[in-house]
Amino acid sequence: MFTEQWRPKVIAALNGQELKVVKVQGSFPWHRHEACEELFLVWKGRFRVEFRDHVVELGPGEYVVVPCGVEHRTAADEQAEVLIFEPAEVLNTGDVVDPVFTAPRGVHL
């Protein structure tokens, strides 16, 4: 239903949390979320979450939880579709404001 990449869309909100869907390709800026954990679940394609000391490679049905305060970046060689679960109002670039990648909050599909 949408084509733009790196702009998460809220598809459900519950218990102060949001479920988002995002299309990604390329690499996202390094950032961290000081106050919350973040879950990435791959729906389609190959996706990876890079940490400073290791990389988690994921395919459909695979997921990772990024701990609070841990620097990470997400990446995909080909376009992937990913579900994100995290508290409402989390900024996608965390502690960083990026002119290209920082997405508006609260955009619903």
Next chain:
Amino acid sequence: MFTEQWRPKVIAALNGQELKVVKVQGSFPWHRHEACEELFLVWKGRFRVEFRDHVVELGPGEYVVVPCGVEHRTAADEQAEVLIFEPAEVLNTGDVVDPVFTAPRGVHL
């Protein structure tokens, strides 16, 4: 990795919430969760969430949020695989204790 039905397995915990996976077939008891909302996202198969006044039919990639306090039951004619996102420690049968369907909490995959 498992075969039993109606016994959700916790596959991730974050921000006081849990992501669970469950295999279902048949009908679950009617119940409600007074204090929280509950998200069902279908991974595989056909699944439905029945409310007293309507039924939500779901296929892969489709989801529903059950509002707090609203009576519902889940059902599937053939086995379906479903993701559940809800606060930690929610009882699967909510306000009901069922000798067959009430599952132990905190069972991890």
